[in-house]
Amino acid sequence: MTQSTLHVAIIMDGNGRWADRRGLPRFAGHRSGERALRGVTKAASRQGIGTLTVYAFSADNWKRPPAEVRALMFLLETHLAKEMDMCRENGVRLSVIGRRDRIPEGARLAIEEAERITRGGSQLHLRLAVDYSSRDALVEASKCLANDGDRSRFAAELDSPDVDLLIRTGGEKRLSDFLLWECAYAELYFTPVLWPDFNEDDLTEALADYSKRQRRFGGLIEKADPRLAAGV
Ligand code: FPP
Numbered sequence: 546m547t548q549s550t551l552h553v554a555i556i557m558d559g560n561g562r563w564a565d566r567r568g569l570p571r572f573a574g575h576r577s578g579e580r581a582l583r584g585v586t587k588a589a590s591r592q593g594i595g596t597l598t599v600y601a602f603s604a605d606n607w608k609r610p611p612a613e614v615r616a617l618m619f620l621l622e623t624h625l626a627k628e629m630d631m632c633r634e635n636g637v638r639l640s641v642i643g644r645r646d647r648i649p650e651g652a653r654l655a656i657e658e659a660e661r662i663t664r665g666g667s668q669l670h671l672r673l674a675v676d677y678s679s680r681d682a683l684v685e686a687s688k689c690l691a692n693d694g695d696r697s698r699f700a701a702e703l704d705s706p707d708v709d710l711l712i713r714t715g716g717e718k719r720l721s722d723f724l725l726w727e728c729a730y731a732e733l734y735f736t737p738v739l740w741p742d743f744n745e746d747d748l749t750e751a752l753a754d755y756s757k758r759q760r761r762f763g764g765l766i767e768k769a770d771p772r773l774a775a776g777v
Contacts, residue, residue: 548667549595551772553752554708554724554731556600557582559715559739572616577741579624583631588745590635590669592752593772596706597671600723604644604678618652621675625655629662636668642705643677679725700726707731710755712748714740732758 557578564574582599589597602617609617625639632639641656648656656675686702708724708731716737720728734751736743 548670549593549772550706551594551710552596552598552706552708552727553589553594553710553712554598554600554728555585556711556713556715556721556723557740557743558713558717560741562715563739563741571613574741575613575617575620579620581741581743582624583628584744585748586628586637586669586671587631587635588748589671590637591745592748594669597669598642598705598708598724599671599673600677600721601673602643602675602677603722604676604681605722607647607676618649621673622649622652622655625652625659629659632659632663632666632671636666637663637671638666638669639663639671639673641673641675642682643675644681645676647676674723677723679720679722679727683726703727710734710751712736712751714738714743714747730760730762732760 560574560578561571562574563577564571567573582601585599586597601621606617607614628639631637639659641660645653645656652675682703682705686699689702690699703726705724705727707729708727711720711724711728711731712734713719714736716735718735724731732755734754736747736751738747
């Protein structure tokens with residue numbers, strides 16, 4: 546089966562508030578967020594999304610209290626270990642974008658193992674952004690090029706596809722240093738739903754909203770994305 550080229554990116558925000566509202570520690574919110582990620586990954590594979598990039602830990606998240614950082618890294622490691630069957634069953638290839646050198650060894654080895662095990666997945670490419678900063682990625686990519694101003698070579702160096710639909714949960718309306726180049730013509734979708742509550746119905750709603758957008762890329766052709774019209 547040919548993999549769809551539709552690229553959806555998600556800023557998974559609102560775990561902390563979800564926990565606060567229930568009088569629970571923030572970690573409980575992240576754990577529920579991890580469950581939501583599993584559900585959305587399966588739904589994305591079913592709904593014909595080709596690439597799903599999710600913001601799991603930003604380079605700025607190191608500023609959080611050490612206990613929360615440790616909890617997130619632990620969650621990352623355990624998530625990777627326990628989701629391998631789900632990935633295989635749903636044709637998911639998993640990879641991680643962002644820096645690797647600051648990630649604790651256990652989580653780093655789990656990333657390498659998950660990438661190895663899932664590399665044959667051909668239905669959905671799930672990219673977890675971990676210790677990720679779009680500005681840093683842009684600076685890195687620019688280092689490898691002669692200064693010839695060639696956009697397509699720069700994009701190839703960045704090795705990250707253009708985003709079609711960017712979803713941010715939790716009610717905030719900003720990009721927070723996520724996929725800045727790739728979102729140049731992304732359709733933006735903001736929802737107040739907190740990430741742990743975000744489910745397949747919410748994803749369907751976001752895709753339905755996206756299917757009504759007229760993407761012109763600065764030109765004049767007004768047409769919805771044909772990949773959705775064809776029921777990808
Ligand atoms: C933002 O919510 C969320 C994060 C910083 C972490 C995202 C992590 C997950 C969804 C857990 C699963 C991911 C892994 C590690 C595989 P917030 O804490 O900023 O929420 P708030 O804005 O309500 O405080």
